[in-house]
Amino acid sequence: MSATVRYSRSIDWVTLLIYILMVGVGLLNVYAASYSAEVPFSRVFSADWSGLMAFNWFKQLVWLGVAVVLIVVLVVIDYKAYDTFAYVLYGGMIVLLLLTLVVARPIAGSRSWLELGPMRLQPAEFAKFTTALAVSRFMAGINLRQQAFKQQLVLAGLTLLPPLLIIASNETGQALVFGAFLLAYFREGMSPLILLILAAAGIVLILSLLVPKLWLVGAFTVILALVFVFNTRVLRHHLPLALSTYAVVLGMVFGVDFFYNNVLQPHQRKRIEVLLNPSADPLGVGWNVTQSKIAIGSGGLAGKGFLEGTQTRFDFVPEQSTDFIFCTVGEEWGWLGTMTVIVLFMSLLGRVIFVAERQKSVFGRTYGYCVASIIFFHFCVNIGMTIGLAPVVGIPLPFFSYGGSSLWSFTILLFILLAIDAYRKQDLVR
């Protein structure tokens, strides 16, 4: 049997199918988002190449063609290469990020785009899969639960270096994505306490912004007192821990103002303000969120129909083919449409987890979880922001948003996993 035949049999067709559905639906919506009644579709037939490239949907189609080539290349490459060259790719990506910092011209306030002739690339997009490969490689060599603190530190360093460089290029949204790796580490044995503490810290932070400080201090003091009253063991054995936790919480409550006013940039501060109170400034900072919610909310159950979305077509929603593509879905296809997208994502994530779990190697499994976590993070934050549940963070909706960098980086991210998965049986044979 030749390798190609075996390959064709062993690629995960379910994931591929979901992928095709997602980019297909995405392309339709990119077409709708940039559709204008004044430019009929028939003009396509008379347009030359540069004329065609003026259409966003056509460009997206070209990017998709490139993605298909990428997919073929990715699965033809020997799967072992991803393992072997993980650190090399990681190193190359770090160099690229540094280079971007030096070379890039600022676009919309961030120095994160590399210009190669007519094309623009965002290296931060590609940092995701290289980092995922590197940490998976590293993870394969250690046992997260039992390994020395030193190695955990190295892992943390590997994970944090790219986002720090990305933050330096003023693209905070893309940097936040790296937080998603925690989910993968959790699967590989990281203490759940870390997730819980982070979740608790997040809740405390949000509460400090919403609730008057004195109430919070009072509430936490009461909780501490209750713990002492009902669990005297804590008083005897864990007094320092309990008190220091209490001190940290109080510190957070009062530190949040400092963080909010001195660390966050003005536009980030406003995005949080808008999240907490969307109607505060509907024409100013709240515009994006307000208009995005109006577009989605006006879709109703079944939507206004393909190309019938008034909010989308008349440019009320900003960034409607990239970060806010979900609005077009919501407006033209209604709740049924948005639910389809959500179901597609859930199927993809579930399938990726399934694929990850059937890997025999720690490398493959960890990488699978990294893929799921990264896609999940984008899904969460992107859709969350369009419906006013998350602050406005400029990250795309995977496979749906218009843009070459994002489409390619997610395609690479996903198909490396499929390539590794396709050779899983070969592993056994060997």
Place this chain on the structure above:
Amino acid sequence: MQYLEGRKFVVLGIFLAVALVFAVRLFHIQVLDGSYKLAADKNTLQRIVQTPYRGVIYDRNGQILVQNTPVYDLMVIPREVKKLDSARFCQLLQMPLQELRDGLRAAKTYSRGKASPLVQNLSTQELAAIQDNLIDFPGFSIKPRMARSYKTQNLAHALGYVGPVSPTMLEKPKYAKYVPGDFLGISGIESYYEKELMGRRGVQYRMVNVRGIEKGAFRDGEFDTLSVAGQDLHLSIDPELQKYGEFLMQGKKGSVVAIDPKTGEILAFVSAPSFDPAMLTGKGSGNRYMELLRDTARPLFDRPLAAAYSPGSVFKLVNEAIALQEGVVTPQTGFPCNWKLVRCTHRHEYPANLTLATKNSCNPYFYQVMFAALRQGRSPSKYEDVAIGLTEWRKHVTSFGLAQHLDVDLPGERMGLIPSRNFYDKRYGHHRWTYKTIYSLSIGQGEVQVTPLQMANLMCIFANRGYYYAPHFVRSVGNGGPLPRFREKHFTSVDQRHFEDIIPGMQAVVDGRGGTGNYASLLDVGISVAGKTGTVQNPHGEDHATFGAFAPAEDPRIAISVFIENAGFGGSSAAPLAGLMMEKYLRGKVAPWRQRWENWLPGSADRFVTHRNRR
């Protein structure tokens, strides 16, 4: 290691939890909450209202009285105002800087992105002066609009005026179809015929993008409507007569109403003091309105319609008609001029019959006529008898269109007052009043009150010998004729023959030797006039002069009532004025020997009073 595999459920659980939160939230904003759909329509749908051409108002001869003329509003969109050179702008528009600032602030409060008016009612000339320079001021634009303009300087009270709809009006359901900035008839005919004059607004729904640029019709214009121009109104007003009446009433307070008794069409409707209807339109109309409002002579008060006076001696005619109908007197009945009953106006011959009594306006005679009508012995009690009589009498009186709305086509008509049994029972107590208490009704003084319009209508009734058409201004809405109710004959409860009996007396008043209304006589030009003078006692000052008449007596074409406040005896001021008006209408000119009155009558009403006192 194996037990870690269970953690995949935790991870999947987190995924599903988020998906569930999204699903619920999306269901809420997309399916349950309708406010987003409204917000989306508000975003994209622009409602363009086409205000139709307001109907034109014509006079009796088909000449235009009120028409439309373009005026221009200077609009401002605050968001688009860039680097405003306010000093130059103010110089250009000749407006104080403070006014510009206030205007801009008000506009910002209304909307930053929508146009609101900064200066209204610029004329074409004013527009020409600023138009070329306007290009230097982004955010400012000109919006043309139709406003009322007047071809006449008369008839202000009846025409009324058009003004912007006020916020208080907008709260009422009646004005649900209006939006701020709309104009509508505020008073007079403009208000009464608002529906006909306004026509129907056209509404177009356009879709606009985020920058307000039009993107075509909404659903291919499925919901759009075309505007329908307002209907023209053809008034029965005789412009020459109206102008003449206002000229004669200069310097006086009072009213003149002339009606064609054959149709009920109002020929002249003078309320003095008057004003130019154009004062209440265009730039500065607000200030001019306030000036009129503060004037102590109350020029805005629509006297013919809303002032109620005692009718004075003219009312004797009504009492006589009722007494004849009741059969308690005949035209040949004579009563002594007994000054013990009531003081008479002057010494005169013995009132041996109705005609003589009417000619001399004998107070004691008509005292006894009404006594006969009220005290018919229907009850042994003199209290009950007069009360029964009064009730019967009042039924007759109201059939003359008194103490009720005549339903003229103007808003704000007063009813006047004809006292009833209840009225006196309340004032004096049950069975506590007799004829002696209320006798002043017999000579048209006391509690009885009529409007000048009702008085003119009363003259129509006598002219027609017993019926009237409701007085009205509009003889045709568009080409459709008057409102149907203006074609209905209203009969009084008094038979035609009794009117025939009264009219010789009214002719004697004017044309008979020593008649009280001799100054209204047109016998020298071959026109017989029937009329009655009146002098209305007035607790606030000099008596009001009144005169009611119709002519020609045998085939009347005009009925008229004149009230001049504080002008004393009706025969010396109201009568000659009525004479001039009737001659002007019937002959189109005034005999040369009477023209000297034209120079004498206009002026203060005090002149008549001093003249009388001298005599």
